[in-house]
Amino acid sequence: MRLMQFTLAxxxxxxxxxxxxxxxSVDLAPDPKNPASPQMGDNLxxxxxxxNTGATAVDGIIGWLSLVQIDPGQEQPVDLEDWSAHxxxxxxxxxxxxxxxxxxxxxxxxxxxxxxxVSVVSRQSGELAAxxxxxxxxxxxxxxxxxxxxxxAIGLPLLIAAALLWRRRAG
Amino acid sequence: xxxxIDKLRLRLGGAVILHDVxxxxxEGEIYGLLGPNGAGKSTTIxxxxxxxxxDAGTVRVFxxxxxxxxxxxxxxxxxxxxxxxxxxxxxxERYLGFFAALYGRRFSPSELRxxxxxxxxxxxxxxxIGSYSRGMRQRLGLARALLVDPPLLILDEPTSGLDxxxxxxxxxxLLGLAERGVGILLSTHLLDDVDRLCHRIGIxxxxxxxxxxxVADLLWVEGHDRRYRLRLAGEPPPAEVGHVAIVDRDGDWxxxxxxxxxxxxxxxxxxxxxxxxxxxxxxxxxxxxxxYLALTxxxxxx
Amino acid sequence: MSPxxxxxxxxxxELLLDLRGLAWLLAMxxxxxxFALLLVGDTELSLLDNAxxxxxxxxxxxxxxxxxxxxxxxxxxxxxRERGSLVPxxxxxxxxxxxxxxxxxxxxxxxxxxxxxxxxxxWAVGSTGQNLAAGLLTLALLxxxxxxxxxxxxxxxxxxxxxxxxxxxxxxxxxxxxxSPLVLGPSLRQSAIGxxxxxxxxxxAAVNAYDAVIIDSQxxxxxxxxxxxxxxxxxxxxxxxxxxxxxxxxxxxCG
Numbered sequence: 001m002r003l004m005q006f007t008l009a010x011x012x013x014x015x016x017x018x019x020x021x022x023x024x025s026v027d028l029a030p031d032p033k034n035p036a037s038p039q040m041g042d043n044l045x046x047x048x049x050x051x052n053t054g055a056t057a058v059d060g061i062i063g064w065l066s067l068v069q070i071d072p073g074q075e076q077p078v079d080l081e082d083w084s085a086h087x088x089x090x091x092x093x094x095x096x097x098x099x100x101x102x103x104x105x106x107x108x109x110x111x112x113x114x115x116x117x118v119s120v121v122s123r124q125s126g127e128l129a130a131x132x133x134x135x136x137x138x139x140x141x142x143x144x145x146x147x148x149x150x151x152x153a154i155g156l157p158l159l160i161a162a163a164l165l166w167r168r169r170a171g
Numbered sequence: 172x173x174x175x176i177d178k179l180r181l182r183l184g185g186a187v188i189l190h191d192v193x194x195x196x197x198e199g200e201i202y203g204l205l206g207p208n209g210a211g212k213s214t215t216i217x218x219x220x221x222x223x224x225x226d227a228g229t230v231r232v233f234x235x236x237x238x239x240x241x242x243x244x245x246x247x248x249x250x251x252x253x254x255x256x257x258x259x260x261x262x263x264e265r266y267l268g269f270f271a272a273l274y275g276r277r278f279s280p281s282e283l284r285x286x287x288x289x290x291x292x293x294x295x296x297x298x299x300i301g302s303y304s305r306g307m308r309q310r311l312g313l314a315r316a317l318l319v320d321p322p323l324l325i326l327d328e329p330t331s332g333l334d335x336x337x338x339x340x341x342x343x344x345l346l347g348l349a350e351r352g353v354g355i356l357l358s359t360h361l362l363d364d365v366d367r368l369c370h371r372i373g374i375x376x377x378x379x380x381x382x383x384x385x386v387a388d389l390l391w392v393e394g395h396d397r398r399y400r401l402r403l404a405g406e407p408p409p410a411e412v413g414h415v416a417i418v419d420r421d422g423d424w425x426x427x428x429x430x431x432x433x434x435x436x437x438x439x440x441x442x443x444x445x446x447x448x449x450x451x452x453x454x455x456x457x458x459x460x461x462x463y464l465a466l467t468x469x470x471x472x473x
Numbered sequence: 474m475s476p477x478x479x480x481x482x483x484x485x486x487e488l489l490l491d492l493r494g495l496a497w498l499l500a501m502x503x504x505x506x507x508f509a510l511l512l513v514g515d516t517e518l519s520l521l522d523n524a525x526x527x528x529x530x531x532x533x534x535x536x537x538x539x540x541x542x543x544x545x546x547x548x549x550x551x552x553x554r555e556r557g558s559l560v561p562x563x564x565x566x567x568x569x570x571x572x573x574x575x576x577x578x579x580x581x582x583x584x585x586x587x588x589x590x591x592x593x594x595x596w597a598v599g600s601t602g603q604n605l606a607a608g609l610l611t612l613a614l615l616x617x618x619x620x621x622x623x624x625x626x627x628x629x630x631x632x633x634x635x636x637x638x639x640x641x642x643x644x645x646x647x648x649x650x651x652x653s654p655l656v657l658g659p660s661l662r663q664s665a666i667g668x669x670x671x672x673x674x675x676x677x678a679a680v681n682a683y684d685a686v687i688i689d690s691q692x693x694x695x696x697x698x699x700x701x702x703x704x705x706x707x708x709x710x711x712x713x714x715x716x717x718x719x720x721x722x723x724x725x726x727c728g
Contacts, residue, residue, distance in 0.1 A: 041601075141601065148597040153506035156590060160502055164495040167260070170297065220564060246566035256557030258483065260491040272479050273565040301492075315561065 023054025024094075026063065028118050028131035031103075039139035040111055046104040048118040048131060052094035060123025061091040065104050069112045070135070082109050111140040172197050173323045173354040174219055178228035181218055188214045190378040192228075196354045196371075198322070201345060203369035204358040207467050211378040212358045213253060216327055219356065220250055232323070246274065249316035253327035253358075255308075259301030263287050263294050263311050267318060274319045290314045291340050305332035313341065317348075324348070324355045330364055342367050362459050374466050381466050389462060397429045398455040401447075408446035415442065426455060476567040477574045484549060484579020488586065497544060501537050501587060505594045508533055527599035527608050528687045532680055534591040535616045536652045538584055539623040539676075543644045545583045546627025546714070549576045550721060551637035559721070573628075573718045577711075580624030584617060608687040615679040615696065618703035622675060623648060625710035632717030651676040675706035 031045035038044055046065075052058050065087055067078040080087050089102040104118070118131040172195055179192040189211045196202045206212050217223045218230050221237030221244060230237060237244045258266060264283040271278050278286070287293065292310040294303070303311065309332045316324055329345070330338040338361075345355055345368055359365060365372060365386075373383040382389055402423050414430035415438060429438050443449060474482075488494035508530065553559040562572060592609065599605040626647070630640035654677045671677040678699035685691040 148600065149509050152593045152597040153509040156593065157499060157502045157506050160495060160499045163489075164492060164499060167490060167492055167495060170299065222560070222563065242566040242568060245564050248564075250561070250564050252557065252560045254557045255561060256553070256559075258487065258491075258558060260486060269479065269483060270561070270565065272474060273476055273562075273567055275566075312561075 023052055023056070023058055024061075024120050024122065024129040025051050025053050026118050026120050026129050026131035027051075028116070028134050030134055030136070034136075037139060038108055038136065040108055040141040042108050042138075044106045044108065044136065046106070046116060046118075046134060048089075048102050048104060050089075050091075050094070050100040050102075050118075050120050050129075052096055052098050055096050057093050057095045058122045058124070059093045061094055061100060061120065062088060062122075063090070063100070063102065063118055063120040064088040066117050066119060067106075068115050070115050071112050074112065078114065083107055108138045111138050113137045172231075173233060174202075174356060175229070175231040175234075176215070176219065179215065179218060179225050179230060180227035181214060181223060182226050183214065183223070187226075188378055189218070189225075191380065192373075192375060192378065193380045193383060194219075194356075194373050196323075196356050198354050199349050199352045200370050201349050201355045201357060201368045203365040203372040204356065204375065205360075205362075205365065205372055205463060206375035210375045210467075212375055213327060215375065216252075216325055216356070216358055219325060220248075221245070246319075247321050248323040248325060249318065249321040250324070251312045251316045251326045251329055253331070255312045257300045257303075257308060257311065259299060261300055262297060263292060263300060263303075263314075266300060266311065267314060270315050271318055276319055286314050286318065287311070289317070290344065291337070306334065306337055309333055310337070313344075317344075322353055324353060326355065327358045328360070329357065330359070330361060338364070362463060366459055374463065376467050382462075386459065399427055399429060400453045400455050401425045401427060401449050402451040404448040404450045412438070412441050412445055414438065423450075476565075476571045477578065480562075480567070480572060480575025481578030481582065484545075484576060485582045487548075487579070488545065488583055493548075494545075497541060498586065498590070501541055502590055504537055505530075505533065505591065509594050509598055523599065523601065524604065524688045527595065527605060528683050530591075530595055530598055531608050531612050531616070531683050531687065532655045534587070534595070534612060535619055535676070535679055536648075536655060538587040538591075538616065538620040539648055539652070540645075541583055541587055542580050542620045542624030543627040543648060544641070546576075546580050546624040546629075547631040547637055547640045547644060549579055549631070550628050550718065551631030551634065551640050554631075554721070555637055563721070569719055570715070573715055576628060576718075577621075577625065577714070580621060580628070583624065584620045587620070588613065588616075604687045604690055607693060608683065611682055611686045611693055611696065614693065615682045615700055615703050618700075618707040619675045619679045622703070622707045622710035623651075625707070625714040629710070629713035629717035632714070632721045654680050673702065675703045678702035 027049045029047050031047060034044045035042055048063065050061065050063050065080065065084065067080055067083065069076050069078055084104065084106050086103075086105060089100065091100045094100060102118075104116075106116075114136055116134045116136070120129045121127070174194060174196040176192060176194040179189050179194075180187065181189040192211065192215050194202065194204070194215065204212050204215065214223065218225055219232060219237065221230075221232070221241045224238055232244045233247060235244055258269075261269070264280060264287065267283045267286055268278060268280075271283075287310075290310040290313050292307055292314060294307065300308065300311065309329070313326075313329060316326065324345075326345075330341050333341060342364070345357075349355060349370075355368075357364070357368065369386060371383070371385055372389065374381050398418065403425055404423075407417075407425065414433045416428045417425060418428055419426040439449065439452065488498070550559070553562070567575075591612075595605065595609060595612075599608065623644070627640065627644050630644055631637060634640045634643070651674055654671065654674065671681075682693075682696040682699040685696060686693055
């Protein structure tokens with residue numbers, strides 16, 4: 001009896017997992033208007049489509065954006081706090097064949113190479129569906145430009161020192 | 172009266188600096204304020220200028236309270252404080268022009284240069300006050316005090332830092348002003364200045380006026396006649412001249428006191444007529460020095 | 474010309490034409506240059522760090538401006554008194570309040586000069602970042618009462634204390650205390666004493682406003698509460714200066 005109960009539970013679990021993992025798919029694509037060679041301060045946008053490919057409805061959809069830096073030696077997840085105000089999308093349910101689309105705008109805060117992915121789970125399942133990765137590289141923008149700072153940092157004190165010397169001679 | 176101070180008592184920082192000071196100055200008078208260091212001369216002057224409030228007594232300048240009516244009083248007086256400072260980055264002309272404007276007057280650059288020239292100050296073009304000598308600064312301060320031709324001058328050590336020629340020039344300026352009716356209150360250590368300039372003097376010791384009045388009267392009253400040293404070619408005749416008293420003898424040098432009521436010139440004529448063969452005459456600091464020393468003996472000295 | 478403008482003009486000359494004033498300006502720009510040059514080599518700054526740089530620079534300009542104003546305020550009373558140039562001014566027929574306003578004008582000119590010198594620095598380090606214009610405006614609106622307040626505070630100290638040196642020492646201690654939010658971490662400011670101090674400290678009010686506008690991109694109009702704290706400080710400092718300058722005439726101004 002116990003063996004029969006275990007087998008039934010396992011079958012139901014496997015059936016449910018098979019339905020979730022196979023029922024939700026996620027596509028991710030960059031916006032065609034994104035700059036070809038973005039730099040710090042630019043804005044990028046990505047478009048995702050969450051589709052219920054199964055025969056039954058899927059309840060409690062949560063999709064979220066993840067960003068990770070993949071520069072060799074600097075691999076680390078990125079806190080989206082300053083990059084994006086839009087970090088997740090939800091739906092009560094997706095019927096069979098229904099899609100949930102979302103735009104993911106990003107402000108590029110720091111230079112580096114990044115990988116972005118949209119992940120999706122449903123309430124009823126423990127499986128994760130993930131989009132293909134989208135990689136992009138952010139160029140450095142010299143935010144403190146020596147061409148600007150040096151003339152000021154050296155020039156202004158020199159100007160005042162010259163005035164001081166002139167007054168000393170005039171006196 | 173231009174200045175009237177009576178029974179002045181003044182405390183500073185808890186200590187009584189002035190106990191009982193009196194002073195009066197009229198038009199055309201030069202009044203010398205004398206006293207040892209720390210006696211209260213500068214404090215008295217500060218009270219006359221309205222910078223310090225008396226604890227008792229009266230201070231009147233042009234008949235007004237110099238504190239309550241400061242703007243009215245200050246508009247008509249020129250002052251030279253003892254340790255006056257200047258704006259070193261300015262030229263002398265600019266400095267005078269600045270103060271003239273504060274007095275509501277406007278002078279052209281040539282008028283300002285003329286004002287400087289009156290005190291024999293002729294700086295280089297563009298020369299700033301920072302490069303002035305001490306004597307030049309003193310002259311500039313005097314020029315500032317004279318800027319608006321005030322009827323009253325209050326001067327604290329006006330010849331300080333000046334060479335003998337400079338002091339004589341200042342004397343001539345002050346005497347000329349007094350002749351035109353300007354009243355001058357003068358604080359000084361230099362008895363030569365007092366002797367040459369002052370009609371009346373006041374001597375302050377430890378915050379009190381111990382003597383005040385006409386110089387000759389004070390000398391007479393206090394018994395300090397004028398003193399001279401004479402070199403005689405030979406012995407003086409035995410008969411003495413009434414208003415001349417022999418004080419001391421050192422070889423050919425004779426120290427004599429002359430009654431201040433008698434003019435010195437007349438005294439020499441009397442002595443020569445009486446047979447004195449006078450080869451040299453030197454003023455022995457004057458009876459004023461003895462008067463001052465006698466009255467300030469035991470007074471505060473810095 | 475009004476005596477107030479004449480005296481303010483004289484004070485301006487002391488700052489811009491006198492060797493002492495020029496030496497102070499040179500020292501102030503050296504501090505700003507030192508900070509700016511430290512940043513030149515760092516090209517790893519993200520946009521957010523750049524906002525931090527602008528915020529730090531604005532804070533330093535406020536602190537340096539307050540120091541200059543304190544020194545100018547002290548010198549315009551105590552320094553002049555020690556040099557002997559105050560008494561001749563007091564003996565002119567200009568009202569005491571006129572002399573005070575003229576000298577207050579001198580302190581204001583010192584800040585205007587300081588602000589003008591700071592603009593190129595802020596442009597150099599912050600023009601590619603965020604909220605530079607808003608930061609400059611916030612510095613003008615909130616930094617001004619903080620800085621002028623220290624100038625007037627210096628005048629009041631100079632009038633009451635016998636030596637300029639003593640006034641400078643007390644003023645520097647007060648300035649260091651007030652500017653401590655620039656160096657203390659947020660955790661220290663979260664204690665009960667820290668919060669109470671923050672609530673009344675004009676420096677904290679200005680720094681909080683800089684943080685809100687430059688880093689958090691808040692509107693300047695939302696900084697009214699911070700502005701009120703700085704204006705209260707300015708009013709108190711002005712009262713302190715006025716009462717002190719009137720006392721200068723009553724105590725011995727002579728050496």
